[in-house]
Amino acid sequence: MTASAAPAGAPRAGVLELRGISKRYRGAPRDAVAELSLTVPAGAVCVLIGPSGCGKTTALKMVNRLIEPSSGEILIDGVSVRDRRPADLRREIGYVIQQVGLLPHLTVFANIATVPKLLGWPKDRIRTRADELMRLIGLEPEEYAHRYPAELSGGQQQRVGLARALAADPPVMLMDEPFSAVDPITRERLQNDFLRLHRQVPKTVVFVSHDIDEAVKMADLVAVMDGGRLIQCAPPAELLSAPANSFVADFVGADRTLKGLSLVRLEDLELAPAPLVAEGTPAESVRERIAAGALRPLEDAVLVTDERGRPRYWRAMDRLGEPAGTARVEPVLDRVTTLRDALAALFEAGAAYGVVVDGDGACVGLVGVDAITGSLRGPVARSEAA
Amino acid sequence: MPEIRWDWIERHTDDIVRATVAHLEITAVSVVAAVAIAIPLGILVRGRRVAFAGAAGTADVLYTIPSIALFSFLVPFTGIGNLPAVIGLIAYALTMLIRNTVVGLRSVPAAVREAAAGMGLTPRQILLRVELPLAVPSIMAGVRLATVSTVGIATIAVFVGGDGLGELILLDGIQRQLFLTPILVGTVLATALAIVLDALLVLAERLLTPWTRARAAL
Numbered sequence: 183m184t185a186s187a188a189p190a191g192a193p194r195a196g197v198l199e200l201r202g203i204s205k206r207y208r209g210a211p212r213d214a215v216a217e218l219s220l221t222v223p224a225g226a227v228c229v230l231i232g233p234s235g236c237g238k239t240t241a242l243k244m245v246n247r248l249i250e251p252s253s254g255e256i257l258i259d260g261v262s263v264r265d266r267r268p269a270d271l272r273r274e275i276g277y278v279i280q281q282v283g284l285l286p287h288l289t290v291f292a293n294i295a296t297v298p299k300l301l302g303w304p305k306d307r308i309r310t311r312a313d314e315l316m317r318l319i320g321l322e323p324e325e326y327a328h329r330y331p332a333e334l335s336g337g338q339q340q341r342v343g344l345a346r347a348l349a350a351d352p353p354v355m356l357m358d359e360p361f362s363a364v365d366p367i368t369r370e371r372l373q374n375d376f377l378r379l380h381r382q383v384p385k386t387v388v389f390v391s392h393d394i395d396e397a398v399k400m401a402d403l404v405a406v407m408d409g410g411r412l413i414q415c416a417p418p419a420e421l422l423s424a425p426a427n428s429f430v431a432d433f434v435g436a437d438r439t440l441k442g443l444s445l446v447r448l449e450d451l452e453l454a455p456a457p458l459v460a461e462g463t464p465a466e467s468v469r470e471r472i473a474a475g476a477l478r479p480l481e482d483a484v485l486v487t488d489e490r491g492r493p494r495y496w497r498a499m500d501r502l503g504e505p506a507g508t509a510r511v512e513p514v515l516d517r518v519t520t521l522r523d524a525l526a527a528l529f530e531a532g533a534a535y536g537v538v539v540d541g542d543g544a545c546v547g548l549v550g551v552d553a554i555t556g557s558l559r560g561p562v563a564r565s566e567a568a
Numbered sequence: 569m570p571e572i573r574w575d576w577i578e579r580h581t582d583d584i585v586r587a588t589v590a591h592l593e594i595t596a597v598s599v600v601a602a603v604a605i606a607i608p609l610g611i612l613v614r615g616r617r618v619a620f621a622g623a624a625g626t627a628d629v630l631y632t633i634p635s636i637a638l639f640s641f642l643v644p645f646t647g648i649g650n651l652p653a654v655i656g657l658i659a660y661a662l663t664m665l666i667r668n669t670v671v672g673l674r675s676v677p678a679a680v681r682e683a684a685a686g687m688g689l690t691p692r693q694i695l696l697r698v699e700l701p702l703a704v705p706s707i708m709a710g711v712r713l714a715t716v717s718t719v720g721i722a723t724i725a726v727f728v729g730g731d732g733l734g735e736l737i738l739l740d741g742i743q744r745q746l747f748l749t750p751i752l753v754g755t756v757l758a759t760a761l762a763i764v765l766d767a768l769l770v771l772a773e774r775l776l777t778p779w780t781r782a783r784a785a786l
Contacts, residue, residue: 273688283683
């Protein structure tokens with residue numbers, strides 16, 4: 183990441199430890215959370231998952247003290263959250279909830295600026311940070327900074343919710359089913375954006391979900407809960423290959439092989455090179471490059487890109503040089519897309535190949551259905567280097 | 569329709585202006601004082617079922633007392649003049665204002681409250697920066713109702729020795745064998761005052777709540 187990305191200095195991530203925390207609500211027959219112990223390493227994403235009422239949200243809210251545990255201790259970088267004033271503690275913990283909860287009377291900018299303002303940042307630093315975050319979540323500041331939440335789509339609102347939570351560069355993020363209130367396509371996009379962001383700015387994340395596919399896709403660690411207890415806490419691959427008991431096995435589901443596709447991302451595959459041609463390149467020089475072996479058309483077509491390398495349209499060789507059509511390239515897949523989502527997108531579009539792009543939308547290669555199904559045969563390890 | 573005596577209006581321009589200004593003063597003082605009482609009271613009782621029922625119930629009972637009677641009851645304690653009228657008008661305005669303040673404060677979505685707390689706003693900051701601004705449309709609806717009705721009821725201040733447009737209606741009109749011109753002038757001015765004040769309040773609300781006009785532009 184660039185030096186300007188974090189005016190606060192290097193991005194921070196904290197170690198989060200839950201030590202035997204229990205919570206019993208008044209008048210309840212049993213503990214909502216019972217003796218939960220869990221360590222989330224700095225920069226890791228831990229997904230708490232389980233059936234409704236399993237205590238996952240209660241566990242999450244005890245971290246920022248929206249709920250106080252009946253017993254046990256929660257430490258962030260070795261400091262007990264109980265020793266902090268709740269408001270101060272919460273300003274250092276990003277919080278994203280399902281219903282977003284943007285302040286409806288404040289603009290997008292003011293929403294993102296909330297915590298930096300509480301922390302007393304100078305105005306120009308807040309401005310810079312908000313602009314940077316808005317670009318990071320794909321909302322142009324010039325266009326969106328002064329809009330009100332009601333003027334945004336559900337997906338855009340949750341992006342702002344994410345930016346708001348990241349604003350003060352908190353070492354820990356809590357996310358309570360953040361993507362479950364949007365449609366599946368938006369959800370997948372938000373998940374990918376989050377993964378991309380997380381890679382750029384690693385945070386220690388506790389993420390509550392009821393969706394095992396989401397958990398497998400997002401998590402470094404999956405903590406399966408039931409009846410307030412932790413049943414199994416393991417990396418997703420281990421959860422899929424070695425469920426601790428029949429409850430976890432049932433929860434994970436029968437299609438474990440297929441779910442394994444969620445463990446691998448497009449960037450983990452060897453992508454086929456795309457026959458890229460910059461828009462406006464004379465047909466003559468395209469043919470020369472092909473003749474020289476520098477460019478290999480796919481099914482007798484080349485992929486025309488704009489000046490920033492972003493795919494615009496496929497163009498058949500015999501129609502080179504004709505004006506741009508309106509046909510869009512489908513599907514275009516972010517490189518962090520899981521193979522499972524990529525396969526679904528390819529089937530959806532009825533395409534043999536998808537165009538893989540990086541975070542800026544520039545084409546980095548092609549992926550075919552064969553490459554994805556082929557990865558099922560060989561053992562695939564999730565890239566640790568990422 | 570009997571003829572309007574334009575010459576009377578011409579000869580009494582000063583009195584008419586004075587009565588209008590006095591009316592405006594009584595209305596403004598009453599509404600401002602009522603707002604100053606109702607908002608803190610609303611904040612105090614918003615989370616307490618019994619306290620809210622008590623405050624709203626008391627205000628409701630006060631509202632049912634006929635205005636002439638209420639003003640007159642106060643005279644032994646306050647003497648005659650504008651004071652008993654203003655106190656009575658405050659009591660009436662409170663009914664609408666307390667209810668609307670509490671309704672407004674309670675209308676803040678639970679998710680917004682939770683997100684605000686989760687970001688580290690203190691309860692006081694949540695009240696001042698989230699709950700109160702979001703309650704403005706509801707509070708302003710109460711202020712508009714209270715203002716319009718106060719302009720109307722304030723014409724009765726004259727019965728307890730107060731000023732205002734009631735002077736034209738009662739002293740110059742009714743007591744002088746239904747001399748119609750002052751009655752009409754007083755009534756028209758009271759109505760106009762109510763309409764103008766309401767329009768100003770609508771304008772103020774628009775300026776205070778720019779977000780309410782934001783629509784999903786998708």
